[in-house]
Amino acid sequence: xxxxxxxxxxxxxxxxxxxxxxxxxxxxxxxxxxxxxxxxxxxxxxxxxxxxxxxxxxxxxxxxxxxxxxxxxxxxxxxxxxxxxxxxxxxxxxxxxxxxxxxxxxxxxxxxxxxxxxxx
Numbered sequence: 001x002x003x004x005x006x007x008x009x010x011x012x013x014x015x016x017x018x019x020x021x022x023x024x025x026x027x028x029x030x031x032x033x034x035x036x037x038x039x040x041x042x043x044x045x046x047x048x049x050x051x052x053x054x055x056x057x058x059x060x061x062x063x064x065x066x067x068x069x070x071x072x073x074x075x076x077x078x079x080x081x082x083x084x085x086x087x088x089x090x091x092x093x094x095x096x097x098x099x100x101x102x103x104x105x106x107x108x109x110x111x112x113x114x115x116x117x118x119x120x
Contacts, residue, residue, distance in 0.1 A: 007041050053093050054086065055079045 008020045021038070025031040052059040058079060067075065085091075
């Protein structure tokens with residue numbers, strides 16, 4: 001995919017469109033790259049956590065898709081739009097005190113913008 005890069009951790013191999021950390025940084029530039037990559041991944045992961053907290057339909061256990069990939073893509077796009085709508089109108093996340101796996105959105109919200117990618 002031209003024009004796109006994915007972020008990965010050290011468990012992923014180096015691929016043309018996949019940005020992963022430098023294993024043993026040899027200079028300051030590689031160290032800064034690793035630091036920037038880590039900070040960016042934290043923001044992305046926190047934002048995904050906020051999104052999953054708002055829309056339980058995208059928080060599946062076991063890493064399996066409950067729907068076809070096409071339907072999952074449509075659900076993701078729809079929930080991104082709804083999430084951004086809620087953020088713009090300051091609609092808070094609903095907390096589920098009975099769900100022990102429910103991520104606590106408060107710490108993530110403090111450090112992340114929490115806005116899904118919007119097309120320019």
